[in-house]
Amino acid sequence: MSSSIRKMVCKMMLLVLLGATLGATWLGMKAPVSAEAYSSGLSSGTQEKGIAVNLDNKEQLAAFIDGIMDVQMDSLQIPGAVISIVKDGKILLSKGYEHSNIEDNKPVDPETSLFRIASTTKLFTWTAVMQLVEEGKLDLDTDVNTYLKTVKIPPTYAEPITLRHLMTHTAGFEEGGVGYQITTDPEKLPVSIVETMANHMPARVMPPGAMLAYSNYGASLAGLIVEEVSGIAYNDYIQKNIFDPLSMKYATVExxxxxxxxxxxxxxxxxxxxxYVTKRPTFEGGFRPAGSGSVSANDMAHFMIAHLxxxxxxxxxxxxxxxxxxxxSPAFQFDERLPAMDLGFYELNMNGLRVISHGGADELFNTALYLVPDQQVGIFVSYSGGDGGTAAGGLAQAFFDRYYPAHITNQSAATSIELGEPLEKYAGSYQFTRRNHTKIDKFFSFLTQINIEVSDNRLSIGSGADQQVYTPIGVNLFQEVGGKHQMGxxxxxEGKVTYLFLDILNPMPLEPTPLINQSKFWLPLLGISAVLFITVLLGAVYRRRQIKAMPRAQKWAVLLSVVTSVWSLVTLGATLLVMNIDLIDRLSHIPLSLRLYLFMPLILVGWSVAIVTMNVLAWKNKYWTLPKRVYYTFVTLAAVTLCLFFYHWNLLGWHFG
Structure with a gap:
């Protein structure tokens, strides 16, 4: 997997807290150590001379995983890790690496060490839902409002949301989280799931079943349904019906x-x-059905065996x-040729094998779980810091390359003539379906877009060493050149592109970005506006004597342009600071600095109204020369542009979820 895509996956897992969807472009970042390096030369299906590949050989397996971990722990700066691998109902390997507590020199114990598994917790929630389905207490295709006793989902669309929609992330909720997604204060725990669901309900922005849009709210809502239909608190239900029967003694969602x-x-x-320094832990609070689990590797092995x-x-x-x-089984498919979304699990194609999977990440932990039903194989791996997301992806690929190497097939590329039309229609900017539309969270996805370009009958993402190139192999289907991944x-x-799907980012597809949402639309406008404001200030200094001699009305007009320019530049600078507010800070509470900042765009609107009025007077009364009036108009338009920017990205007012 290329570095930029893998980095994107890691970011998406971390922003399981907010959305995906969010932050920087995630392209062109530092390349990680390759899977081949992780496996000490034993990946890609190749072996040392004279050594036969046999997954049941525990000594070989342990040596192979040790080789990968040794490289990862050092190169990716990971302080602690754990892994368990199962096959045919038995644990083949369960091992810890480095420390669970560095200060106390305490090693990781695969039997007892509890790793935070973040969104992998959702698998417990989905399993609980299916238990109640088979008991006849829930139905996958019934309106969830039938089961909710306190919270009610508004009828935004004619079709109601069902549990099948929640389990396939096709309910159509927007993503949110600023100020409430997590907490860092244990004194605020426990937090009611029902109160959280009622107080922070996201808008419905897509019809149910239309498209994937990964949702923490949807998973938490399913947890609330489990709680209210079973009559047992969510934590207790998971303990009684999953952890206890599976002898998961070192597991909790509390x-x-x-x-x-x-x-x-x-x-x-x-x-x-x-x-290595410890950092404050984060808690899911009322969103715990989506990510509160802490589990040992041995206990996750029990869970994997049960599902296999x-x-x-x-x-x-x-x-x-x-x-x-x-x-x-597949419950939603973007394209029958690409990995599906099952009921809670998302599918991956690993060297031609159908793998059902789920990952999870918070600021400090990265987890991944892979099940291969046809081979009765399962892998659980978790890291307590460093670049764990990259590590998990590299380890998994190295494992499959060694034990289930891909059979190379020569799949000929299709030409644009064979496809019936040129590839240019696929080019452009794409944004994640998992994003916010109505709250301040929308602003934090300002730079989160993927650009696809066309060259030599191929599509490409990124540039330079991190560029991924895809060649067409069928209608709306592309194969990574020199890689194993596909894009659909x-x-x-009418043949117009509506969605983009990268198999490595299942279940988070993208859709074409309208011009009004594109950073390449706004950044030049903001840049030109900033330059105009700077010229106003420089001109005021340079022409201060001329300005002093102007008639009073014209002098006030110039002064107004100076004040507006100063305020605009200060507000733009503050906006850059807001964009870089620490992720945990903005998800756990509304910083006072953010509340105060939001006065600034509103004040700018006031100055903009004033300068628009003054601009009308300047033309009516013919202030200055014609070129100077035109210039004043451009400055006015720059101020209005900033106001429109703040309005579009929900920065006018306090739009908190």
């Missing part, structure tokens, strides 16, 4: 972890001044076979 498990909680670390064995672990059955198989498009009846 926040903070119960006192009995606290000694086993792994600390998350960040790198500062060449050393049609719901059975040892003599316990947490799901009926037919229910488990339904859960693992949806088009309407």
């Amino acid at each position: 926040e903070p972890v119960p006192a009995s498990l606290k000694p086993y909680a792994v600390l998350g670390y960040a790198r500062a001044n060449g050393e 064995q049609d719901g059975q672990y040892e003599d316990k059955q947490i799901l009926k076979p037919e229910t488990a198989r339904l859960m693992h 498009f949806r088009t309407d009846t």
Whole structure:
């Protein structure tokens, strides 16, 4: 997998807290160590001479994983990691690496060390939903309002939202989170799921079932349904119906972890001044069905075995076979040629194998879980800091390259003539469906877009060393050149592109970015406006004597342009600072600085109204020469442009979720 795509996946996992969707462009970033390096020369399906590949050989498997981890822990600055691998109902490998607590020199123990698994927690929630479905208490295709006792989803669209929509992330909710997604204060716990769902309901922005848009709210809403239909608190339901029957003794969805498990909680670390330092933990609060789990590797092995064995672990059955198989079957497909979205799991194509998966990340932990039903194989890996998202993807690919190497096939590229039309229709800017539309969160996706270009009958993403090139292999389908990944498009009846799907980013597709949302539209306008404001200030200094001699009305007009320019530049500078507010700060509370900042665009609107009025007077009364009036008009338009920018990105007023 190319570095930029892998980096994008990591960012998307981290921003499972907010959306995806969000931050910087994620393209052209530093290249990670390759999967080949991770595996110490044993990936890509090649082996040392005389060594046969056998997954059941535990010694070979342990040596192989050790080789990968040794490289990862150092090169990606990871302080602690754990992995468990299962096959045919047995644990082949369960091992910890480095420390769970550096200060106490405490090693990671795969049996007891609790790693935060973030969004991988959703698999517990989806399993609970399916348990209630097979009991007849829930139906996948019934309006969720039927089951909700307090919260009610508004009828924005004619078609209601169902549990199938929630489990496939096709409910059509926008994403949000600024000020409420998490908390860093354990004193505020526990937080009611129902109150959180009622107080922070996102807008419905797409008809149910139309398209994937990954949603933490949707998963949390499913957790609330489990709670209200079963009559058991969410935490207790998961403990009683999943953890206990699977003998998951070192697992919890409670926040903070119960006192009995606290000694086993792994600390998350960040790198500062060449050393690992602990950082404040984050809690999901009312969103815990979407990401509050803390689990050991051994216990996740039990969970994987149960799902691989049609719901059975040892003599316990947490799901009926037919229910488990339904859960693992495609429930929404962007394109039948591309990986599907199952009921809670998303599919990946790993060297031709159908893998059902889920990952999770917060600021300090990165987790990934991969199940291969046809091979009865499962992998769970979690990292307590560093570039864990890159590490997880590299380890998984190295594992599949060694034990399930891809069979190379020569798939000929299709020409634009064969496809019936040129590739230019696919070129352009794309934005994630998982984003915000109505709140201040929208602003934080300002720079989050992917650009696709066409060259030599191929599509490309990014540039330089991080560029990925795709060649057409069918209608609306493209294959990565020199890689294993695919990209697909949806088009309407007129052939216009409506959606983009990158298989490595399942379940987060993109759609064409309208001009009004494109950074390449706004950045030049903002740049030109800033230059105009600067020239106003320089001109005022240079021509101060001439201005002093002007008639009073003209002098006031110049002064107004100076004040407006100063305020515009200061507001633009403050906007850059707001864009870079620490992610955890903006998700856990509304910083006072953000509340105060939001006065600035409103004041700018006042100055802009004044300068527009003054501009009308300047033309009516013929202030200055014609070129100077034209110049004054451009300055006025620059101020109005800024106001429109703030309005479009929900920065006029306090649009908090």
